[in-house]
Amino acid sequence: MSIGIWIFIIFFIYFGTAPLISHFVYKSLKFSKLPQKKRYIGFWVRFGAGVADTFILVVVGFVLGFLIQIILYDTNFGPGSDYILGIVISWSYFCLSHSSKYQATIGMKMCKIKICDQNFKKITLGRATLRYFSAPLSGIIFLIGFLMIGFTKKKQGLHDLITKTLHINK
Template sequence: MKENEMTDMQYAGFWFRVIAVIVDEIICTIAAILVVLPLGFALGASMAGTSTIEEIKAAGEGLGYVSGILIHWLYFTVSESSAWQATLGKKMFGLRVTDMNGNKISFGKANGRYWSKIISALILLIGYIMVAFTERKQGLHDIIAGTLVMKKA
């Protein structure tokens, strides 16, 4: 990021990030439905006549679960490591994910940030709540990955 761009940025606050995540979760849910429903029907049709209803249901649930995780992971990781430096939800609010120097993050760093969110969630969401109280508005997953979420001033 250029020096003058960095001075136009401030740390993104808790509520901007919460609303951006809600938008992103809606987008991921819609994407998962659009991808998984046709695949589920195709899977069910291919199993018809050779499997029980319970087996077809279990296969469909497994497909939905795995596809949902994959869609969610790719959405966040690819978006945040792209030239946008943001998911659609973050972009709507002028937020960007950067490294500690304000630069674009790599796919690997975005991947680490994504999976670190599990830790932020498992400790009673304290890792997320930290955003409201840390100096640079970092959640635990940001600290682990060495990232910042910035907003245009």
């Protein structure tokens, strides 16, 4: 097979698998009504939380990369090993934080944001993982999936609509 076919297959697996799984798992779930004291969080507050989380991940990634270079001096795991390590660190930070009892990353805690499902319950690790791998789909076409947060009724991006998650004020 040609390289173009392999690129298409990898592209479909990376950007298509999580949204398809989410669609089939969560398509029959209904949203409940918002309690009186809660409100949906908009684009700019979520953007600020994202900037804080990105800064934290850059610092953690730099420190871990430096420690790995010191401990495993002159060891080469092959091309792409740094990329895979970055995905694992990022996945564990976001998914484990979103599915924890706090329902938020450090940046989200600073902005008083909490992530929940359509019934305002804590999301599972599986749903957090599907949301994490659906997020690149929001940014693939000029970030339109992220900009949707400012224009939808429940302040949801494309990845939130796919996995039926909400961001609410604590």
